Amino acid sequence: MFTATEENYLKALFRLGALSEGGKGPAGTNELALELDIRPATVNGMLKKLREKGLVEQRRYGKILLTEAGRLHAVEVIRKHRLWETFLYEKLHFTWDEVHDVAEQLEHIRSVHLTDRLEEFLGYPSVDPHGDPIPDKEGRMPPEVRRTLAESEEGHAGRIVGVCDNSAEFLQYLDRLGLSLGLRLTITRHIPFDGSVELESAGIRMIITRKVAENLLVD
Amino acid sequence: MFTATEENYLKALFRLGALSEGGKGPAGTNELALELDIRPATVNGMLKKLREKGLVEQRRYGKILLTEAGRLHAVEVIRKHRLWETFLYEKLHFTWDEVHDVAEQLEHIRSVHLTDRLEEFLGYPSVDPHGDPIPDKEGRMPPEVRRTLAESEEGHAGRIVGVCDNSAEFLQYLDRLGLSLGLRLTITRHIPFDGSVELESAGIRMIITRKVAENLLVD
DNA sequence: AAAAAAAGTTAGACTACCCTAATAAAATAT
DNA sequence: ATATTTTATTAGGGTAGTCTAACTTTTTTT
Numbered sequence: 444m445f446t447a448t449e450e451n452y453l454k455a456l457f458r459l460g461a462l463s464e465g466g467k468g469p470a471g472t473n474e475l476a477l478e479l480d481i482r483p484a485t486v487n488g489m490l491k492k493l494r495e496k497g498l499v500e501q502r503r504y505g506k507i508l509l510t511e512a513g514r515l516h517a518v519e520v521i522r523k524h525r526l527w528e529t530f531l532y533e534k535l536h537f538t539w540d541e542v543h544d545v546a547e548q549l550e551h552i553r554s555v556h557l558t559d560r561l562e563e564f565l566g567y568p569s570v571d572p573h574g575d576p577i578p579d580k581e582g583r584m585p586p587e588v589r590r591t592l593a594e595s596e597e598g599h600a601g602r603i604v605g606v607c608d609n610s611a612e613f614l615q616y617l618d619r620l621g622l623s624l625g626l627r628l629t630i631t632r633h634i635p636f637d638g639s640v641e642l643e644s645a646g647i648r649m650i651i652t653r654k655v656a657e658n659l660l661v662d
Numbered sequence: 663m664f665t666a667t668e669e670n671y672l673k674a675l676f677r678l679g680a681l682s683e684g685g686k687g688p689a690g691t692n693e694l695a696l697e698l699d700i701r702p703a704t705v706n707g708m709l710k711k712l713r714e715k716g717l718v719e720q721r722r723y724g725k726i727l728l729t730e731a732g733r734l735h736a737v738e739v740i741r742k743h744r745l746w747e748t749f750l751y752e753k754l755h756f757t758w759d760e761v762h763d764v765a766e767q768l769e770h771i772r773s774v775h776l777t778d779r780l781e782e783f784l785g786y787p788s789v790d791p792h793g794d795p796i797p798d799k800e801g802r803m804p805p806e807v808r809r810t811l812a813e814s815e816e817g818h819a820g821r822i823v824g825v826c827d828n829s830a831e832f833l834q835y836l837d838r839l840g841l842s843l844g845l846r847l848t849i850t851r852h853i854p855f856d857g858s859v860e861l862e863s864a865g866i867r868m869i870i871t872r873k874v875a876e877n878l879l880v881d
Numbered sequence: 882a883a884a885a886a887a888a889g890t891t892a893g894a895c896t897a898c899c900c901t902a903a904t905a906a907a908a909t910a911t
Numbered sequence: 912a913t914a915t916t917t918t919a920t921t922a923g924g925g926t927a928g929t930c931t932a933a934c935t936t937t938t939t940t941t
Binding site: 504 | 929930931932935936
Binding site for chain 3: 912913917920928933
C-alpha cells in the first residue's frame with residue numbers, strides 16, 4: 444500500500460500541521476524538506492507521487508495540505524510509533540531516549556492484526572513514554588492540553604507530562620538533571636535576565652535554562 | 663550495515679545449507695533464485711555485491727558458499743525471526759499460521775538492544791512456535807534431533823515438535839486435522855499402498871497422507 | 882515598481898533492486 | 912567426443928528514492 448518513505452512524508456506533514464483544520468495550515472516544500480532532511484528537489488518529486496495517490500493536495504507553486512486520506516494514514520503511523528515506544532519502554536525496559544530510533548523502524552511494519560493486538564497487550568495506553576497521546580483505531584487523538592514550562596506562570600504546580608524534543612541528547616540531559624516523566628514540580632520564578640526558570644520538586648530547588656523549559660511540557 | 667534484501671539472500675543460502683561444514687555444501691545460482699523467487703540474472707548481480715562484502719565465496723561459474731561472516735549474519739536474522747514469532751504467538755496470541763509473514767518483516771529491524779531484550783522478555787525460549795530451535799546470541803543453534811513422521815518406524819510414540827512447511831495453507835490444514843505443536847501421538851501403521859500413515863492420539867485414530875507425514879517432525 | 886530574496890521546479894545523474902533476452906560456460910547424454 | 916541441456920553471466924531496461932546545479936515563479940524589500 445504505502446512505502447516507508449511515503450509514510451515518513453505523511454508523518455512529517457502531520458507534524459508540521461499541514462491540515463485544513465486543527466493545524467497550522469498548509470506547509471511549504473522547503474519547510475517539509477527541512478523537516479525530513481531531504482533536498483527540496485527530491486521532496487518535489489515525491490509530492491507528485493503523493494498527489495497522484497490522493498494523499499496531499501497542492502497546486503503548482505502552491506502550498507501542501509494533507510487530504511483526509513493522508514491525515515488518516517499519518518495518524519495510523521503515529522499510533523503504531525507510540526504503541527511500539529510504549530512496548531519498548533514498559534515491557535523491554537528501554538530507556539526514555541532509546542525508544543525513538545527503534546520505533547521509527549517498527550512503525551512501518553504492515554499487519555492487520557499486529558497494531559490492535561499490541562494495543563490490547565499493552566492495556567490500551569493513552570500516552571507514550573514521552574507523554575504524547577496515542578491515537579485510537581479510528582484515528583482520533585485526544586487533544587493535548589499541555590503547556591511548556593516556559594509558558595506556565597509562576598506558582599504553577601503540575602507534573603511533567605511530555606517533551607517537545609525527543610532527541611537522545613536532550614532526554615539524557617533530562618535524566619542527568621533528575622527530571623523524568625510524571626515528576627511533580629512547582630514553578631517558583633521566571634528569571635527575566637536570560638529566561639531561565641527556577642523550580643522546586645521534592646523539596647529540591649533547581650534552575651533550568653530557557654531552552655530546556657521550552658521543551659518540557661507540564662499539565 | 664546490511665539491507666533487508668541482503669539479509670534475505672543470506673537466509674536463503676543458509677536454508678539451502680550452503681555451508682562449508684554441517685550443511686548440504688555449495689548452492690547454485692539457479693537454486694538460490696528458485697528459493698528466493700527472483701530471476702537468476704538478478705541473483706547473479708546480488709552475489710557480486712555479497713562477494714565484495716565478504717559474505718559469500720564464489721568463483722566465476724562456480725558454486726556459492728557462505729563465509730563465516732555470512733553464516734553468522736544469517737543465523738542472527740534467523741534468531742530474530744524466531745524470537746519475534748515466539749513473541750507474536752505467546753504474547754499477542756497470533757495463530758500458528760499468522761506469525762510467519764509479520765516475522766519476515768520484524769526480523770530486519772536493526773537495534774543493538776532489541777533482540778537481547780526481547781529474548782529476555784520471552785524467558786529465553788529454545789524453540790519457536792513451529793518447533794524450530796532459536797540460535798543464541800553467539801550464533802550457536804542446537805542441532806535438530808527430529809525426524810519426519812514419514813521416516814519414523816511403526817510403533818514409535820512421540821510429540822509433534824515442528825513442521826517443515828511453514829505456509830499458512832499447511833498450518834491451517836493441520837489445525838483442521840486437530841494436529842498442533844506438542845501433541846502426543848503413536849504411529850500405528852505405515853500403509854505401503856500410497857505412503858499414508860495411520861496414527862493414534864488421545865484415543866483417536868486417524869490417517870494422514872504421505873505429504874503431510876513428510877512435513878511433520880516428531881521427537 | 883523594480884530589484885533582491887526566497888520558494889518551488891526541472892534536468893540530469895547515481896544507487897539499489899528488479900526484469901527479459903541473449904550469450905557463454907559447464908555438465909550431461911548420446 | 913560431439914551434441915544437447917542446464918547453469919551462469921552479460922547487456923540493456925525499469926522503478927523508487929536520493930542528489931546537485933540550473934532555472935522559474937512568487938514574495939518581500941526598498
